[in-house]
């Protein structure tokens with residue numbers, strides 16, 4: 001399973017890269033807006049740090065404008081993956097960008113039929129949002145499992161990128177369901193290795209070491 005970081009913050013990206021865990025980056029307009037400044041320059045800086053897929057999302061909502069914006073974003077770096085919302089216009093833009101050889105990540109996916117459609121059209125990644133579904137009392141893991149089954153039934157190459165992850169159990173369950181990628185907010189990377197028995201065990205080992213003969 002690949003781990004991407006879900007942020008546009010360069011310091012956080014560098015910090016997690018130093019943990020040796022980073023395979024790529026996802027951003028969205030909310031995350032990019034938090035950083036401010038010029039979006040193209042921000043994406044270019046992220047691509048210099050991470051030699052892997054970096055999702056940059058369009059903000060246009062009409063297909064031809066999405067295509068234009070997507071082509072511009074893709075010209076920033078070979079690492080850029082254009083992120084598009086899974087709307088009728090987004091899917092139309094996807095088909096044009098796929099024709100142009102540009103990799104796309106289809107975002108805001110909340111049901112398996114959306115995942116089926118974007119795979120048929122040739123998305124490189126599909127991003128089911130798990131946490132946001134759980135937030136409204138729906139079973140995100142059932143949705144993810146259904147996406148996996150559909151993709152396996154038809155040998156789709158589209159990679160399932162589990163997004164909107166809130167806690168370590170989401171990462172574990174996404175791995176159990178066979179998601180290809182998990183994108184984690186920075187704080188979640190730190191939580192992955194937390195266990196009180198690890199801390200207690202280490203404390204005891206070090207205390208015993210001090211008492212050695």
Ligand code: G3P
Pocket residue numbers: 006026027028129131132163164165183
């Ligand atoms: O970037 C896409 C997704 O991971 C956003 O997650 O936490 O805003 O629901 P969240």
